[in-house]
Amino acid sequence: MNLEIKFRKERITLGIIISLLLLTFSVYFILKPEIFIRNVFMKILHIQILGIIGIVLFSALFFSILKLYSRRYALYITEEFIIDNSRYESLGKIEWQNISKIERIKKKSIEIFVNESVFKNRKLNLIKKFLMFMGNWNYKKSIIISSALLDCSIEELYENITKSYKNYKKTTHKNGLAQ
Structure with missing residues (x-):
């Protein structure tokens, strides 16, 4: 029994769009942190740190999802x-x-x-x-x-x-x- 399970390309496309959107927000966290201050406890530095973490995480996520787009199959079971x-x-x-x-x-x-x-x-x-x-x-x-x-x-x-x-x-x- 050989079984090939393929990707749902529309979900990969959605993942690419969402990761780019979140990456954009992370960049804004660094460039314009004052927009995101909602209470006394949030400081500009905290928001910028979240932006840096977001850039690292969402860049890796974007890269990994983008790599899936060219693969022929997701799983091959023998x-x-x-x-x-x-x-x-x-x-x-x-x-x-x-x-x-x-x-x-x-x-x-x-x-x-x-x-x-x-x-x-x-x-x-x-x-x-x-x-x-x-x-x-x-x-x-x-x-x-x-x-x-x-x-x-x-x-x-x-x-x-x-x-x-x-x-x-x-x-x-x-x-x-x-x-």
Whole structure:
């Protein structure tokens, strides 16, 4: 079973527009902070610090969403591995043998627990590390796949991933007993 799950391009476009809008607000936080003062406790310095944080965060977010636009597929599921391209900071090809557990979390996400060796073998740049940390505080032990940008529901996604994972476990268990 080979399954390709594609992106919803209209959601990626919406993400690009929203990240640019938030980036613009962050620039205004730095250039015109007095517009945003609403009470005695907010100081110009506080607003400018928020602007700097916003510029860093939303620039990374814009760059990561923009990179998704050119990808052919978000996920590719086979009987031997899964290729995760659903985010800029995704790890790519992960073999089923390196996965220990799959759980559904929140309303639109799946958490896949992987061996630490998977992360050691990948070279990640600073933006990828930052985005991994921002999206998953347990990023050295698991990855999170969200259905927000995918062209399928979370139920379909979870079913397809767990089905392939269980099939892999069955075939390796049978092969292990036969030897």
